[in-house]
Amino acid sequence: SGSAKAGKMPEEEKMRQYKQEDEQQQKEEEREGLIEFYSSYQELFQFFCSNTTIHGAIRLVCSKKNKMKTAFWSVLFFLTFGLMYWQFGILYREYFSYPVNLNLNLNSDRLTFPAVTLCTLNPYRYSAIRKQLDKLDQITQQTLLDLYDYNMSLPQRDWSTSSTQRRSSRSLLHHVQRHPLRRQKRDNLVNLPENSPSVDKNDWKIGFVLCNENNDCFHQAYSSGVDAVREWYSFHYINILAQVPDAKALDESDFENFIYACRFNEATCDKANYTHFHHPLYGNCYTFNDNSSSLWTSSLPGINNGLSLVVRTEQNDFIPLLSTVTGARVMVHDQNEPAFMDDGGFNVRPGIETSISMRKEMTVRLGGSYSDCTEDGSDVPVQNLYSSRYTEQVCIRSCFQLNMVERCGCAYYFYPLPDGAQYCDYTKHTAWGYCYYKLLAEFKADVLGCFHKCRKPCKMTEYQLSAGYSRWPSAVSEDWVFYVLSQQNKYNITSKRNGVAKVNIFFEEWNYKTNGESPAFTVVTLLSNLGNQWSLWFGSSVLSVMELAELVLDFIAITFILAFRWFRSRQKLSPPRPPPNSQDNTAFQDEAPALSAPHRFTVEAVVTTLPSYNSLEPRGPSRDGEDGHK
Numbered sequence: 001s002g003s004a005k006a007g008k009m010p011e012e013e014k015m016r017q018y019k020q021e022d023e024q025q026q027k028e029e030e031r032e033g034l035i036e037f038y039s040s041y042q043e044l045f046q047f048f049c050s051n052t053t054i055h056g057a058i059r060l061v062c063s064k065k066n067k068m069k070t071a072f073w074s075v076l077f078f079l080t081f082g083l084m085y086w087q088f089g090i091l092y093r094e095y096f097s098y099p100v101n102l103n104l105n106l107n108s109d110r111l112t113f114p115a116v117t118l119c120t121l122n123p124y125r126y127s128a129i130r131k132q133l134d135k136l137d138q139i140t141q142q143t144l145l146d147l148y149d150y151n152m153s154l155p156q157r158d159w160s161t162s163s164t165q166r167r168s169s170r171s172l173l174h175h176v177q178r179h180p181l182r183r184q185k186r187d188n189l190v191n192l193p194e195n196s197p198s199v200d201k202n203d204w205k206i207g208f209v210l211c212n213e214n215n216d217c218f219h220q221a222y223s224s225g226v227d228a229v230r231e232w233y234s235f236h237y238i239n240i241l242a243q244v245p246d247a248k249a250l251d252e253s254d255f256e257n258f259i260y261a262c263r264f265n266e267a268t269c270d271k272a273n274y275t276h277f278h279h280p281l282y283g284n285c286y287t288f289n290d291n292s293s294s295l296w297t298s299s300l301p302g303i304n305n306g307l308s309l310v311v312r313t314e315q316n317d318f319i320p321l322l323s324t325v326t327g328a329r330v331m332v333h334d335q336n337e338p339a340f341m342d343d344g345g346f347n348v349r350p351g352i353e354t355s356i357s358m359r360k361e362m363t364v365r366l367g368g369s370y371s372d373c374t375e376d377g378s379d380v381p382v383q384n385l386y387s388s389r390y391t392e393q394v395c396i397r398s399c400f401q402l403n404m405v406e407r408c409g410c411a412y413y414f415y416p417l418p419d420g421a422q423y424c425d426y427t428k429h430t431a432w433g434y435c436y437y438k439l440l441a442e443f444k445a446d447v448l449g450c451f452h453k454c455r456k457p458c459k460m461t462e463y464q465l466s467a468g469y470s471r472w473p474s475a476v477s478e479d480w481v482f483y484v485l486s487q488q489n490k491y492n493i494t495s496k497r498n499g500v501a502k503v504n505i506f507f508e509e510w511n512y513k514t515n516g517e518s519p520a521f522t523v524v525t526l527l528s529n530l531g532n533q534w535s536l537w538f539g540s541s542v543l544s545v546m547e548l549a550e551l552v553l554d555f556i557a558i559t560f561i562l563a564f565r566w567f568r569s570r571q572k573l574s575p576p577r578p579p580p581n582s583q584d585n586t587a588f589q590d591e592a593p594a595l596s597a598p599h600r601f602t603v604e605a606v607v608t609t610l611p612s613y614n615s616l617e618p619r620g621p622s623r624d625g626e627d628g629h630k
Contacts, residue, residue: 306506313350353472360512395454408435
């Protein structure tokens with residue numbers, strides 16, 4: 001029995017030793033399979049918290065035996081992370097809002113003098129349309145007599161007309177009768193008899209009727225009778241202008257009878273220094289310093305180093321129903337920009353010397369993501385109808401004109417003519433007035449989207465103006481001044497009070513201001529603010545961020561490796577499938593074809609270990625005797 005135990009013990013020890021060696025080898029293999037990684041998530045996070053330079057992480061390991069402290073520091077750690085990333089979100093939102101800083105620079109240099117446009121302020125009675133305008137004046141005289149019992153005096157003219165002019169006059173009368181100027185009730189705009197005794201004069205509005213081809217009419221009403229008469233007369237006047245086939249027939253420049261004197265920098269101006277164009281309401285207009293080949297420059301500020309003009313403001317052979325003011329209209333604008341006299345111009349009073357001082361101001365905006373400005377208008381979905389560079393007003397007027405051609409079938413006379421279009425004329429487009437006023441209401445309400453489509457230019461130049469006034473000429477000098485002017489220009493000034501005016505335009509100072517934009521939040525600023533927030537909440541550096549990135553990568557790597565090991569262990573535990581062509585399965589399928597899967601047979605073999613050689617020795621007294629003998 002003792003010898004049997006002695007024989008078993010070495011064998012059991014060998015088996016135990018083999019088992020320990022297998023387990024140790026398996027662990028070594030597992031560690032070799034996770035080179036520079038960790039065997040569990042707990043080991044990973046414990047190593048990170050023990051060795052990271054992020055403040056507060058070590059407390060999660062040092063206080064792990066105290067669950068209350070561990071919970072407290074865990075909540076505090078993740079709360080701090082949440083607050084920090086909340087601040088990160090604010091910084092990112094501010095960065096992607098693309099804020100800008102306004103930079104103000106004051107520059108000193110020789111200044112290019114701007115373009116100056118001066119208009120007579122009254123439309124001229126051109127010879128090409130003189131007879132039609134005379135007929136329109138007669139119709140207007142009768143209309144004012146019917147509405148207001150006012151007999152407007154008209155100048156004596158030659159009323160003799162040819163057969164062609166008589167036909168034109170009858171056509172004009174027909175169209176004026178289709179758009180009459182009438183009174184309507186103020187509250188509901190319902191037509192009432194004009195001689196109704198129950199209606200007071202103050203209960204009426206003055207306007208004119210506009211209809212389309214379907215006889216759908218509306219009343220274009222005005223609270224002021226003066227505005228109604230001017231608008232009604234202007235409507236018919238535009239139709240007369242549109243009937244002129246050649247626009248050059250209206251190009252009747254009378255520079256000498258409007259500009260009495262012109263000088264710049266003490267030098268006299270000549271015809272090479274101005275260009276002429278016709279405006280439907282402001283008459284003859286002259287633009288000075290618009291020639292890009294020889295622009296004026298101002299080396300010094302002051303009234304003696306600018307543009308000085310003496311203009312005639314006396315009205316003779318003009319149209320009083322279109323303009324009710326006297327004087328001239330002036331506008332300062334940049335070269336290669338059209339003069340929109342309605343927007344930026346102002347009037348010059350007769351008998352007054354108007355001194356206009358200028359300050360140049362340039363604005364440079366950031367494009368792209370920082371603003372919706374445009375560099376040259378090429379990315380604006382509106383065709384530029386003007387022969388000038390892009391401006392916001394150019395785009396808005398072009399947008400209206402294009403919509404006018406599309407909706408009404410003709411172009412408005414005040415704006416450039418698109419290719420293939422005609423100007424609106426009620427002899428060819430009977431309902432254009434109805435369409436125009438409907439479209440104008442939509443345009444002002446931005447239904448057409450012109451104000452949204454037309455963006456501001458990224459670079460623009462503006463002139464800030466301030467004006468001073470004084471009487472000119474003075475009472476003691478007006479006699480000789482008017483005498484010299486009449487001798488020089490061969491024109492007899494009948495009204496000294498309203499006959500002439502003087503205009504001085506000059507730079508107030510040599511400096512000009514530039515308003516520029518620069519990004520307020522760049523990538524460098526963003527990184528700096530993110531670093532400040534990281535240091536505030538964790539007191540760490542860029543290397544701490546790299547440690548956190550390493551933690552994330554290790555976490556992902558361990559996840560993939562553990563998933564791969566789990567997948568392999570599942571494959572080892574799954575029983576092997578029998579070969580599909582085995583004889584047993586074939587025989588089984590032949591015997592039971594209805595079964596969907598073969599039966600599995602498990603054969604258990606019982607193996608008995610043979611006794612060892614020592615166990616076959618006899619057990620008897622002899623053995624005991626030997627033992628006792630020994």
